[in-house]
Amino acid sequence: MQDRPPILKLDAVSKIYRSGEFEVKALDNVSFQVNGGEIVAVMGPSGSGKTTLLTIAGALLRPSVGRVHVCGIDVSEMSEGDLASVRRTKVGFIYQSFNLLEALSALENVVIVSQNHGHDKQTADERARDLLEMFGLGHRMHALPKKLSDGEKQRVAIARALAKDPELLLADEPTANLDSKRGHEVMELLRQKAMELHKGVVVVSHDNRIRQFADRVVWLEDGRLRDDETHSV
Numbered sequence: 546m547q548d549r550p551p552i553l554k555l556d557a558v559s560k561i562y563r564s565g566e567f568e569v570k571a572l573d574n575v576s577f578q579v580n581g582g583e584i585v586a587v588m589g590p591s592g593s594g595k596t597t598l599l600t601i602a603g604a605l606l607r608p609s610v611g612r613v614h615v616c617g618i619d620v621s622e623m624s625e626g627d628l629a630s631v632r633r634t635k636v637g638f639i640y641q642s643f644n645l646l647e648a649l650s651a652l653e654n655v656v657i658v659s660q661n662h663g664h665d666k667q668t669a670d671e672r673a674r675d676l677l678e679m680f681g682l683g684h685r686m687h688a689l690p691k692k693l694s695d696g697e698k699q700r701v702a703i704a705r706a707l708a709k710d711p712e713l714l715l716a717d718e719p720t721a722n723l724d725s726k727r728g729h730e731v732m733e734l735l736r737q738k739a740m741e742l743h744k745g746v747v748v749v750s751h752d753n754r755i756r757q758f759a760d761r762v763v764w765l766e767d768g769r770l771r772d773d774e775t776h777s778v
C-alpha cells in the first residue's frame with residue numbers, strides 16, 4: 546500500500562500582516578505536520594499566532610513565506626477560487642462561538658452542509674441524523690440553537706463540521722465558551738469520533754486542559770513553535 550501524505554504539512558511558514566507602515570510577524574518559520582487519526586494541540590497565549598496558524602492550515606489565508614500542503618495538495622500559492630475548493634472539500638472548522646444558523650434546527654444545520662456537499666436531500670438527512678446520534682443529540686435534533694445548552698451547540702457544530710466528511714478538522718478555542726465539565730465532554734467526544742473516523746485534527750487553545758486530549762502538544766510563542774518537551778512553565 547502506498548503511504549498516504551500527511552493530512553496537513555507546514556514547511557517553514559511565516560505570516561506577516563502589513564497595514565500601512567506597520568508590520569506584525571504573526572508566524573515565524575513554523576513547521577509541523579498532522580497525520581490521519583492524530584490530534585495535535587497547539588497551545589500558546591493570546592496573540593501568539595494560533596488563529597493565524599489555523600487560518601493558514603484551513604486554506605483561508607496564504608502564508609507570506611513557506612509551503613502548506615493539505616492532503617498532499619500544495620495550497621501555498623493557490624488562487625482564491627482553488628483555495629475555496631480545497632477548503633470546501635477537505636476542511637471542517639469548529640469555532641469557539643459555535644456559529645450555528647439560529648433560524649434552523651440542529652438537524653437542519655447539519656443537513657444543509659451535507660446538501661451543499663452534493664448529497665441529495667434524503668442522503669443528507671440520513672447522514673445528519675447519524676452524526677447527531679453519534680454526538681448524543683438524537684433527542685435534540687429538532688431544537689433550535691437557542692434551546693440548546695452551549696455544550697449541545699458545540700456538539701452540533703462538530704457534527705456539522707463532519708457532515709462533508711473532511712479529512713482535516715480545525716478547532717479554534719472550541720471550549721472557550723464552555724464550563725469545564727461541558728468542555729471536557731465536548732473534547733472527549735471530538736477526540737473519540739475524530740479518531741474513529743481517522744481525521745487529522747488541530748485544536749488551538751490557550752487552555753492548558755486541552756493537552757490531555759491530544760496525541761501531541763506544540764507551543765506557540767510570539768509566532769514561533771516549540772515542542773512540548775522544551776517548554777518550561
Ligand SMILES: Nc1ncnc2c1ncn2[C@@H]1O[C@H](COP(=O)(O)OP(=O)(O)O)[C@@H](O)[C@H]1O
Binds near residue numbers: 562569570589593595
Ligand atoms: N488581520 C490582521 N491584521 C493585522 N494583525 C493581525 C491580524 N490578525 C492577527 N494579527 C496579529 O497577529 C498576531 C497573532 O494573532 P492571532 O493569530 O490572532 O493570535 P492568537 O489566536 O494566538 O490570539 C497578534 O499580534 C495579532 O494582533
Ligand SMILES: [Mg+2]
Binds near residue numbers: 596
Ligand atoms: Mg485566536
